[in-house]
Structures are given as structure tokens and as C-alpha cells.
Amino acid sequence: DGSHVHYTDLTPDGRLAVVDLGNDTVSTYDVSAEGKLAPVSILKTKAGLGPRHLAFAPDKKTAYLVGELSSKVSILDYDSTTGAFYLRQTVSTIPADWTEHNGAAAIRVSNDGRFVYVSNRGHNSLAVFEVLDGELKLIQHLTTHGDFPRDFALDPTEKFILVANQNTDNATLYTRDQETGLLACCQKDIPLPEGVCVYFK
Known part of the structure; x- marks a missing residue:
């Protein structure tokens, strides 16, 4: 109903990007x-997108904006000369036939820029996208084996992804194929009380 700044971070060239979930x-x-x-x-995004997080690709010219309220992710082009973002594409993070509540949450980009990952709270899944010809193509949906996957992260080798399921007090670990970007669950029900952040040192 009004301004609600959810995320801020510096752009690759040192400006401040402010993501406002309330006023899109x-x-x-x-x-x-x-x-x-x-x-x-x-x-200004489409009304109701509900921007939550922004993640830059390694090329420093492309950013991915996840919309919590819409369960969508957008590709943005960033112009470092002017500091402006421009919308390129928007796609859904959940299946078209999903009718229950969902809120998209965390977003991560692989170091090679070829794959984008988004967590879905409600659908309780990870959406895996491949970047092809400058656009996002959904290649996998898989369960997080828990409720409300608030955050997740790739480990430093990018061979694994760890997801924190806040409402079921557990974490889930996946192996990651670095060529295809696809994930496979290798461990679930790791005890984690109310996990809200995953961070590798």
C-alpha cells in the first residue's frame, strides 16, 4: 500500500540501488x-511485481530482479553511464497451474553468469533458470523438502546449494551440475531453527 524499501546494495560502479517492494x-x-x-x-516496474532482491550478473551490465508478490523474476539492463535500469524480460518462478499463495524470496546467479536460481515460499521450491541468448529459460523446479525457503546460497566451489526452510526448522543440501546448472537433493532435514540466511565464508 506504500513505500517499503526491502533491499539496497551498491551497483558494480558504486551507485546505490534501492529496491522498493511497496511502490514497485x-x-x-x-x-x-x-x-x-x-x-x-x-x-517503475509493473504494478504488483513487489520487487524484493536484485542480483547482478558477472558482466556488471545485467541484473536480475525478483518480485516477491508476483512470483516473477525480471532481467534488467544496467547503463553505467546514466545509472538507469531498463526492463528486458519478466518470467514466472512458479508453474502456471499453481493457485495457492507463493512469495518469491532469494535469488542467486552463478559465477559464470549462465544460471539463475530463485526460491519460492509457498510452492516451497527452487526454480532454476538458464540464461540463453540474453533471456531466462526455466529448466527445473524441485522441492526444498521444507516450508518457507527464506534463503539459500551456492557454496564457494558452486558444486552445492544449501537452502534454509524457515518454518520447518531444517536445511536442505543439493549437488549442482556446473555444466547444466541442474540440482539434485543429497541431504535433507538438516536441523536449523528458523533459518533466515545462508552465508558461506
């Missing part, structure tokens, strides 16, 4: 040496 915007600010902000650009 991604705003960009220049950051002065004193840390003061000056507005540069605003991308």
Missing part, C-alpha cells in the same frame, strides 16, 4: 565521498 520501483543514487545520496534514476 528500483531507484539509483549517486553516492558522494561524504556518503550523501543524489537521485539518478527510477525504474
Whole structure:
């Protein structure tokens, strides 16, 4: 119903990107040496997208924006000259026949930029996308073996993905094929009370 900044991070060139779930915007600010902000650009997404997180690809020119309320992910082109984002494509993170509640949550991009992963809270799944000819193609949906997968991360080798299921107090571990991007569950029901963040040092 109103502004609700859910996520902020620096762009690869040092601007501040602000993702607002409440008013469906991604705003960009220049950051002065004193840390003061000056507005540069605003991308207005489709109403109801509910932007939650933003992740840049390794090329530093492409970003992926996950929409919590819409269960969708968008490809954005980033212009480092102007600090502006431009919409390229939007696709669903859940099957077309899913009618129950879902909220898309975390998003991760592989280091080679070839694969994008999104967690779904409600459908309780991971959606796996391959980047082909500049667009996202869904290649896999698989259960997280728990409820409300709040966060997940690739390990430093990118051979594994660990998912935290907040409501069922467990984590699930997957092996990852680095050529195809596909996942396979190798361990589930790892005790994790109310897991909300996965971070590898």
C-alpha cells in the first residue's frame, strides 16, 4: 500500500540501488565521498511485481530482479553511464497451474553468469533458470523438502546449494551440475531453527 524499501546494495560502479517492494520501483543514487545520496534514476516496474532482491550478473551490465508478490523474476539492463535500469524480460518462478499463495524470496546467479536460481515460499521450491541468448529459460523446479525457503546460497566451489526452510526448522543440501546448472537433493532435514540466511565464508 506504500513505500517499503526491502533491499539496497551498491551497483558494480558504486551507485546505490534501492529496491522498493511497496511502490514497485528500483531507484539509483549517486553516492558522494561524504556518503550523501543524489537521485539518478527510477525504474517503475509493473504494478504488483513487489520487487524484493536484485542480483547482478558477472558482466556488471545485467541484473536480475525478483518480485516477491508476483512470483516473477525480471532481467534488467544496467547503463553505467546514466545509472538507469531498463526492463528486458519478466518470467514466472512458479508453474502456471499453481493457485495457492507463493512469495518469491532469494535469488542467486552463478559465477559464470549462465544460471539463475530463485526460491519460492509457498510452492516451497527452487526454480532454476538458464540464461540463453540474453533471456531466462526455466529448466527445473524441485522441492526444498521444507516450508518457507527464506534463503539459500551456492557454496564457494558452486558444486552445492544449501537452502534454509524457515518454518520447518531444517536445511536442505543439493549437488549442482556446473555444466547444466541442474540440482539434485543429497541431504535433507538438516536441523536449523528458523533459518533466515545462508552465508558461506
